[in-house]
Amino acid sequence: MQLSPYTPGEVARDVPGREVQLQEIGGMLTLPALHGRFSGRIRVDTGPRGVGKTSLLRRVQGDAVRLGLAPIYVTAGNGPLSAVIADQASKLVHDWGTPNDPGSWIDRLSVTLGVPGVGHVTAEHRKSPSSAQATRAFRELIEKTTKEAVAQGLSGVVVLVDEFQDADSDSLKTVAYAWQEMQGSRVPAAFVAAGLSHTADVVTAAVTSAERFAFRTMRDLEDAQVREALTEPATELGVRWETPVLQDVVRETRGYPYAVQLWGDAMWAAAGSPDPDGVIGAGAFESARESVNNDMEALYRARWSKASPREREVLTVMATLGGNEVARASIAEHLGVASGSLGVVRQSLLDKGIIQIAGHGLLSFSAPGFSEHVLSHSSR
Ligand SMILES: Nc1ncnc2c1ncn2[C@@H]1O[C@H](COP(=O)(O)OP(=O)(O)OP(=O)(O)O)[C@@H](O)[C@H]1O
Numbered sequence: 001m002q003l004s005p006y007t008p009g010e011v012a013r014d015v016p017g018r019e020v021q022l023q024e025i026g027g028m029l030t031l032p033a034l035h036g037r038f039s040g041r042i043r044v045d046t047g048p049r050g051v052g053k054t055s056l057l058r059r060v061q062g063d064a065v066r067l068g069l070a071p072i073y074v075t076a077g078n079g080p081l082s083a084v085i086a087d088q089a090s091k092l093v094h095d096w097g098t099p100n101d102p103g104s105w106i107d108r109l110s111v112t113l114g115v116p117g118v119g120h121v122t123a124e125h126r127k128s129p130s131s132a133q134a135t136r137a138f139r140e141l142i143e144k145t146t147k148e149a150v151a152q153g154l155s156g157v158v159v160l161v162d163e164f165q166d167a168d169s170d171s172l173k174t175v176a177y178a179w180q181e182m183q184g185s186r187v188p189a190a191f192v193a194a195g196l197s198h199t200a201d202v203v204t205a206a207v208t209s210a211e212r213f214a215f216r217t218m219r220d221l222e223d224a225q226v227r228e229a230l231t232e233p234a235t236e237l238g239v240r241w242e243t244p245v246l247q248d249v250v251r252e253t254r255g256y257p258y259a260v261q262l263w264g265d266a267m268w269a270a271a272g273s274p275d276p277d278g279v280i281g282a283g284a285f286e287s288a289r290e291s292v293n294n295d296m297e298a299l300y301r302a303r304w305s306k307a308s309p310r311e312r313e314v315l316t317v318m319a320t321l322g323g324n325e326v327a328r329a330s331i332a333e334h335l336g337v338a339s340g341s342l343g344v345v346r347q348s349l350l351d352k353g354i355i356q357i358a359g360h361g362l363l364s365f366s367a368p369g370f371s372e373h374v375l376s377h378s379s380r
């Protein structure tokens with residue numbers, strides 16, 4: 001009996017199917033890590049809930065550490081982003097405890113950037129900094145933290161931000177302008193973020209020139225990648241999947257990474273948590289399916305319960321129209337309203353991660369099977 005190597009709802013141990021992303025981001029990281037140069041673009045990987053954004057970002061963090069970069073890993077939404085980054089940078093610098101007391105500059109910048117609980121709040125500091133002051137402070141934060149990193153024998157710093165769609169617009173401006181000003185410099189730093197599929201909208205609304213940001217869409221996995229995600233962890237434990245049932249499971253997951261892990265985990269349990277030389281075979285399929293359905297139902301129920309009555313109307317119309325690549329105009333037409341009046345509902349459903357942008361004017365549900373769930377509600 002061996003513990004399941006699958007990770008439903010947890011950061012994935014490996015990220016098959018993300019080789020392109022890892023290669024491109026790896027290229028960005030080598031600029032500071034190997035050439036002592038500034039990486040001028042802020043890379044943002046976007047996609048629906050459960051597609052694997054956090055797993056990718058954690059993997060990038062590991063790669064960065066292997067390259068000698070000090071990671072500043074934060075999640076947006078928990079206070080102003082520039083303050084959250086400053087707080088994390090401050091922890092790093094204090095941990096390094098460098099002899100020439102770096103605490104002084106880091107505390108000063110932390111106060112300017114609004115990190116709670118740092119320094120004495122004087123009248124001067126009580127008012128929030130102007131956007132120019134914040135930009136200067138953020139830039140200084142990156143430059144000085146990087147310098148300390150190098151003094152520690154590291155190669156530089158990488159800022160990693162998850163849930164980037166939740167960043168406040170003031171911080172997005174601060175970060176974007178500071179990054180703009182450091183172009184072409186020899187500050188060994190890079191910035192990588194991940195967010196829901198409407199992150200680009202949030203950023204462009206806050207920052208007029210968003211060309212410093214490189215947005216990339218993360219998609220569901222291809223069949224071969226799902227196969228790899230299912231078989232590799234088993235192989236490592238000396239367990240083999242029978243081919244026919246593997247094909248069935250690959251089809252059932254529809255390439256959705258969260259479903260891949262649920263299926264892997266359920267098959268593992270249904271096959272009796274096999275020992276080395278064990279096999280995952282067709283006998284496990286039915287009971288695994290029941291278990292996965294229960295888990296997916298729980299996910300659908302959680303999403304449905306988060307939706308307001310008006311949002312549920314929109315979800316129901318989307319489900320009636322197939323739930324996939326539904327034109328916003330068709331939804332409006334069905335509800336007998338002007339397309340523009342759907343803006344607020346659309347934004348809220350995007351923020352909740354229930355729907356995602358599927359192209360210009362097109363919306364899709366973010367979890368496979370959600371359509372059927374919504375229709376079963378509306379027919380009750
Ligand atoms: N490349 C991958 N191959 C297989 N499984 C993966 C892969 N990436 C992530 N997963 C699995 O998919 C699930 C979702 O992963 P993760 O939490 O990274 O997604 P996310 O996009 O950050 O989701 P959310 O938007 O809810 O934060 C987890 O169970 C994780 O183990």
Ligand SMILES: [Mg+2]
Nearest residue numbers: 053054055162
């Ligand atoms: Mg995540």
